[in-house]
Amino acid sequence: MSFDKFGKISYLSETKVADFAKYLEKGKIMATRCNTCGKLYFPPQADCPDDLSTDMTWEKLSGKCKLLTYTTAHFAPAGFQDDVPYTIALAQCEEGVKVYALLSRNINENEICIGMDLKLTPLQFPNGRITYELKKA
Amino acid sequence: MSVAIVGVGQTPFSRNCGVSIRELCFEAFREALEDLNLTSKEIDASIICSAPEYDKQRSPAGLISEYLGLTPKPTFYAESICSSSSTGVKVGYSFIKSGLHEIVAVIGFQKMSEISSAEVQERMGRGADTQWESPFGTMMPAGYAMYARAHMQKYGTTEEQLAKIKVKSGKYALLNPLAIFRREITLEECLKARVIASPLKMYDCCANADGASCVIMASEEKARKTTDTPVWVAGIGAASDTLSTTGRSNLTGLTCAVDAAKQAYQMAHLEPKDVDVAEVHDCFTIAEIMAYENLGFCKPSEGGKLIEESQTYIGGKIPVNVDGGLLSKGHPIGATGGSQIRTIVLQLQGRAGKTQVKGAEVGLVHNIGGIGVYGNVTLLRR
Ligand SMILES: [Zn+2]
Numbered sequence: 001m002s003f004d005k006f007g008k009i010s011y012l013s014e015t016k017v018a019d020f021a022k023y024l025e026k027g028k029i030m031a032t033r034c035n036t037c038g039k040l041y042f043p044p045q046a047d048c049p050d051d052l053s054t055d056m057t058w059e060k061l062s063g064k065c066k067l068l069t070y071t072t073a074h075f076a077p078a079g080f081q082d083d084v085p086y087t088i089a090l091a092q093c094e095e096g097v098k099v100y101a102l103l104s105r106n107i108n109e110n111e112i113c114i115g116m117d118l119k120l121t122p123l124q125f126p127n128g129r130i131t132y133e134l135k136k137a
Numbered sequence: 138m139s140v141a142i143v144g145v146g147q148t149p150f151s152r153n154c155g156v157s158i159r160e161l162c163f164e165a166f167r168e169a170l171e172d173l174n175l176t177s178k179e180i181d182a183s184i185i186c187s188a189p190e191y192d193k194q195r196s197p198a199g200l201i202s203e204y205l206g207l208t209p210k211p212t213f214y215a216e217s218i219c220s221s222s223s224t225g226v227k228v229g230y231s232f233i234k235s236g237l238h239e240i241v242a243v244i245g246f247q248k249m250s251e252i253s254s255a256e257v258q259e260r261m262g263r264g265a266d267t268q269w270e271s272p273f274g275t276m277m278p279a280g281y282a283m284y285a286r287a288h289m290q291k292y293g294t295t296e297e298q299l300a301k302i303k304v305k306s307g308k309y310a311l312l313n314p315l316a317i318f319r320r321e322i323t324l325e326e327c328l329k330a331r332v333i334a335s336p337l338k339m340y341d342c343c344a345n346a347d348g349a350s351c352v353i354m355a356s357e358e359k360a361r362k363t364t365d366t367p368v369w370v371a372g373i374g375a376a377s378d379t380l381s382t383t384g385r386s387n388l389t390g391l392t393c394a395v396d397a398a399k400q401a402y403q404m405a406h407l408e409p410k411d412v413d414v415a416e417v418h419d420c421f422t423i424a425e426i427m428a429y430e431n432l433g434f435c436k437p438s439e440g441g442k443l444i445e446e447s448q449t450y451i452g453g454k455i456p457v458n459v460d461g462g463l464l465s466k467g468h469p470i471g472a473t474g475g476s477q478i479r480t481i482v483l484q485l486q487g488r489a490g491k492t493q494v495k496g497a498e499v500g501l502v503h504n505i506g507g508i509g510v511y512g513n514v515t516l517l518r519r
Contacts, residue, residue, distance in 0.1 A: 007272020011263060043269040043383065069290070069388050071282035072335040073274065077262030078255065080274030088279050090382050098383040100270050109335075114290045131272065 007131050009079040016046035024130050027122050032056040042097035063120040065091040104135045140233045141360035141367035144169035144353035145479035149315045150467035153250040154347035159204035161349040162246050166205050169351035175363045177206040181238035186221035186245040187471030190260045193251050220506035223474030223513035229354045239356045246349035247469035266381045280508035282334035285423035287388035298441035300327035302422035303340045310461025312491045317346050317467030341422040346467030350475025366486045372516035374400030393512030394431040401514040409433030413497040414484045416477035418505040419462040459492040474504040485519040
């Protein structure tokens with residue numbers, strides 16, 4: 001499977017880390033780790049600019065993270081207009097990397113607070129597309 | 138050898154200019170050459186700046202340089218989205234400093250009405266990392282809104298303080314005949330406006346516009362022959378930050394602006410307290426508050442307090458965006474940096490009319506591309 005199933009709308013299909021989507025479908029959110037310098041990459045990447053290494057290993061994230069910042073969008077780009085309002089968030093994973101994703105619709109806007117514990121979770125759309133979202137921990 | 142800005146020009150910024158891009162550029166070019174002892178034939182090179190996603194014309198540099206009578210001199214296109222024309226000025230500076238060219242024209246433009254609003258919506262979604270962030274429905278206001286939220290959380294900045302940036306902007310835009318929105322706006326109107334991306338509401342966001350700007354740069358020798366009122370480029374700094382939000386370590390300020398400012402101050406042997414008047418990239422109200430801090434006009438955390446105390450009005454500690462800024466003047470992406478430079482040049486030449494900051498000797502221009510991806514800071518002196 002190629003990467004174009006990822007996200008509500010996908011803008012690209014070809015990438016060296018297309019396996020990410022395969023893992024995601026199996027319920028695993030994977031990062032990559034450089035075998036040369038040990039740096040962890042999320043979103044995953046196939047190449048390490050620090051040492052020009054391409055020797056990477058897939059590594060599963062625990063999903064445990066904390067909210068860094070967020071915004072509720074009431075206005076959206078093409079393809080997302082029917083979804084407003086939705087809350088875009090940036091969270092810090094316990095492994096040190098950051099993740100950019102939507103907050104689950106099950107979290108009310110008045111419950112949201114910076115620093116709250118979240119769980120990064122795979123999400124299947126009814127049309128078969130896949131993504132991940134941030135749920136209450 | 139010093140490098141000067143000898144001429145500046147700008148069209149009105151409007152919702153729908155009703156002319157073609159080359160005609161729009163001609164208007165700005167014509168104003169820039171006014172009163173100069175210089176013809177277009179003496180210009181050695183031109184740099185044409187815009188954001189290509191809004192252009193119908195492929196490779197506009199050739200089209201525009203021909204219409205301005207600049208053929209057969211070298212011309213090319215420079216892009217760093219919203220900071221394209223200050224990037225052009227940096228390249229122009231390098232050309233002149235290196236001795237490669239003596240007189241350079243930097244022309245910035247954007248005709249955002251050239252594409253439909255559906256096309257604009259489509260392009261908006263692709264401004265972020267298209268692999269990992271665009272699939273979540275992000276866009277520019279959301280990016281700055283996340284900075285606003287983090288700034289409010291960490292420093293206690295309020296929505297009222299954000300709104301006060303727009304109130305100042307409206308006051309000065311009323312005095313700027315080239316601004317798209319020429320009306321004063323109350324704090325209540327700002328706070329009651331509909332939410333775009335919380336906490337940012339309609340008046341916290343700048344408007345798309347059509348417009349062009351032009352900056353004519355020259356070597357010291359040529360500058361002295363061309364005009365009696367050259368304005369000198371004292372310092373130039375530029376830096377970048379990650380396009381991705383996940384790559385950012387600072388969520389309460391733009392690191393690229395901090396880095397660019399440091400370089401510019403160092404090169405100019407100037408400090409923040411030496412700046413008499415500044416133009417900062419207020420694409421959103423939070424962006425102006427962060428700019429105060431990132432440029433050293435106040436300490437990090439005190440940006441909200443600076444506007445609260447009206448210190449960035451004329452008569453305050455450091456007047457900022459006294460032409461109405463992007464918020465009220467409008468933001469025709471590729472033209473914006475040149476327009477900011479024009480405002481500062483007019484200030485330093487004492488030609489700023491009703492918004493003149495008395496005795497202004499040193500001015501600063503802060504022009505940012507994307508959500509803090511590209512940062513340009515330019516220091517000018519009389
Ligand atoms: Zn490595």
